[in-house]
Amino acid sequence: MVDPITALSIASSVVQFVDYSTKLLSKSSELYKHGSLADNDELELVTKDLTRLTGDLLVVGKKQQDDPDANDPEETALRELARLCNDIGQQLLAQLGTLKVAHPGNKLEHGLESISKAVRSSWKRSKVENIEKRLRKVREELDTRILALINNKSSRLQVLLSELLAENRRTEISISNKIDQLQREITQAVEQAYSRRNDLKGDAFATIGAKCLDLAEEGVRVASSQQVLRSLHFKSIRMRQNAIKEAHKKTFEWVFDEGSGSNGERPRFLEWLISGTGIYWVSGKAGSGKSTLMKLLCDHESTMAALKTWAEPGELGVASFFFWSAGNKMQKSQQGLLQTILLQVLRHCPDLIPMVCPSRWDGNDLNQDVSDPWTYQELLQSFQRLAKLDSLSARFCFFIDGLDEYDGEEIEIIKVLRGLITSERVKICASSRPWNAFEKAFGAYRHQMFRLQDFTEDDIRLYVSETLGEDQSFQSKKSSDPQYELLIEEIVEKSNGVFLWVYLVVRSLLRGLSDDNNIELMRRRLYGFPSDLDSYFNQMMDTIEDIYQEESAHIFQVVVNAKSPLSTLSFWFLAQGRRSPGYALEAKIETMPDEEVIAISENMRVHLNACCKDLLQVTVDNIAGKLLVNLLWASLAHLEEYQHVQNEL
Structure with missing residues (x-):
């Protein structure tokens, strides 16, 4: 996934190598800004550092090359620059090896500057100039490639970094990433280094490598975080x-x-x-x-x-x-x-x-x-x-x-x-x-x-008042008959704090209003309504017609024991299986037209309501684009009456 980020590591390694090698060949070599080393350690240390830098070029270059999708032109160009630097590095290492033979004990009289002078004096002037020319060419080419890598919206690196940032926003991950900031800083560093391109031993060029490495590490950090978070996610999590x-x-x-x-x-x-x-x-x-x-x-x-x-x-x-x-x-x-x-x-x-x-x-x-x-x-x-x-x-x-x-x-x-x-x-x-x-x-x-x-008495009163109040028929009746206002208080008193019971009662009363029930019939609805949810379930089961009784019991068992809500289409297939036990094996495997799926789903919604009355609800899954069947109340399966029906089945 993050192999394009390896291109930044290559760029960073090339920058470090060019910067180091340029200073090594410079007459006023300043390989280290702070501190000093014993003379007899310096030549050995320089050799080790150059070996490490040259080895880094091989490692990151091979890692990029092993990526089957690494055909981005900028990445390919960076790998070629790494190969050229590796060739130069081998020549410099060979020459340092000669110096170590010529100076037993790795001791040079005038420290780090002597190493630079020794390298230059041990080669012909043309050879030194040739290497310096090659390093300059690598540096100029590197500036161009890094800018293209960072600013080209279609490069693999840019696509990957954009995807990382998009996933942060999509999943609401609070990663305070520095990707945008580092990309801007790299562009500024390249432009600054280009303006000082004749100052080969300046620090502006070295800054590019450090920033590229920072961006690579930041990209890997963000990608690693996202991968761990993805591993924790599961489909039904919300x-x-x-x-x-x-x-x-x-x-x-x-x-x-x-x-x-x-x-x-x-x-x-x-x-x-x-x-x-x-x-x-x-x-x-x-x-x-x-x-x-x-x-x-x-x-x-x-x-x-x-x-x-x-x-x-x-x-x-x-x-x-x-x-x-x-x-x-x-x-x-x-x-x-x-x-x-x-x-x-x-x-x-x-x-x-x-x-x-x-x-x-x-x-x-x-x-x-x-x-x-x-x-x-x-x-x-x-x-x-x-x-x-x-x-x-x-x-x-x-x-x-x-x-x-x-x-x-x-x-x-x-x-x-x-x-x-x-x-x-x-x-x-x-x-x-x-x-x-x-x-x-x-x-x-x-x-x-x-x-x-x-604590919910006032909440229930508010819900009943506003829900019934939205019905124009109720508003009209209440304005002419105060008994309708008292009906609200009677609902609150009978509710015993059970909101679901209130919801079911209000739904029944709204049906009564649509039938133009008077206050006497409305009260009969209220006081005839079961006083608890177990009784309500029992009453609903009693209202299911005999021809649906067995099928409704099967449907409840399926809904309660399903690992996740099933679609109405799933219940259609279950119905086919009940009618014809061999249906699943005998039916043709073919794609069902969308129009047929929609028609079957709607027909099953009506059929499920006939079989199970108000105990199931069908909701629309906007993401999956289908109708899902749920229990009206998540804890329905805990009711004693439901357990009794299930045991009888």
Whole structure:
């Protein structure tokens, strides 16, 4: 991937060689600016340095040549310059070897300047001038090639550097790279050196080599960081978080106001964000809106402002993970949790990668697009190293939703969370249903927890009022009959803080309004609605027509056990398989026209609604361009009534 960067290493090696060799042949040689060496060491040192520089030319040149795609004209020209310099280097080394024989013990009476004079006097004047001429030619050609390499937008180097910068922006990696700055500095250094081209022993030319090497190292650093981050990413990493609906406007604002709930308690969440430590637990009934709240908290401006105060004077890193019992393995496992959090931490602080993931950093093969999968143990070790970084000034807050949807024992995930906060620079906000294990682990710290349903009464009232208020029929009826206003309060009272129940009730009432139901029928809808989600599921199952009962049970099993949401087209194929058990083996393998795919997908959406009523929802995946089937509520599979139906099947 980064072989074009090798061209910069070649340019840097050629610059160093030309600069060194030119000064070696100069009458007033100044090979070293500071300090001095014993006379009898100098000739040996010069020989070693020139051998190293000549060897570097061979190494970087061969590395570039081995790249099958290295057919860029500028890279080819640089390899040729490296070859010419290698020829010159061999001649100079041979001559230095002669001097060592002529001066036993490597002792010259007048130091470094004597080496230069000895080289010049041991050759004919024409030979010295010929080498100087060749060095000058290499230098002039090098200036042209470096400028073309840096400024030609179609060169492999420029394409690669542009891709690196684009990936930084696309993936929101906080790499404070110097690529643009170094490219400008190289161009300036070349132009400055060209204006002083007759001063072969000046420092302007040497600056070019140093800048080229800096740019090469920076390019490799950025590419290595991106490769490690890509290895942590997985396809469904944000699927669950993206699927959660946004909070209704102006709801959940109390969480930052420090006001009292219906039981007189204060959440003290803002206080914890600013100065708290450890784990803050958001407890809530099934369907109370925990995931919606956690999604809001992750990037809310009030969250960020408070956490930045906590992190001062260091940087702040925020990461999140949403467990999903209906998702694939990575969406409900410790592996998925740790891999997602680590990716976000390192994306925010990529300079930590060499220290946190040393084996990944040192073992990077930048010519491979795919890295080895991460192991659970490797992820744990990375977090352990992060916790032990005493010099780290950054602080991190992790938001982890749905501990009750973790696929394993509760005590296991509790242990993992406690392991993540061994450093005072890390704290966690986690949410779950009030299961005994979580109550025991987090419930005792009353100043670092709240029960969501105790604080959402006003939110539910706002949601009901505004949602029903958007219906013109409701507005008209409410203006002439105060009973409709009372209906809102009755919904709030019956909700018991369960937002999902409220959503379902309001949807039923909106259907009633479309049928021009009067207040009596609206109340019958409300009071006839199941008082809990288990009962609602049971009622929905009872309303499914007998001809769909068996098929709906199969569909629920598929949806709940699928590793990721399936398309409506997938359910069409499953239906064909149920009708004809040999369908998968007998059907022709052929491309289905787009028009047919669209028609089948839409027909299946209607059919799935008939089979499963309102318990499934079909959403549009804009990226994949298909309709995906999800449970209306992610935790539906946990309902006792659903488990009963599944067991019967």
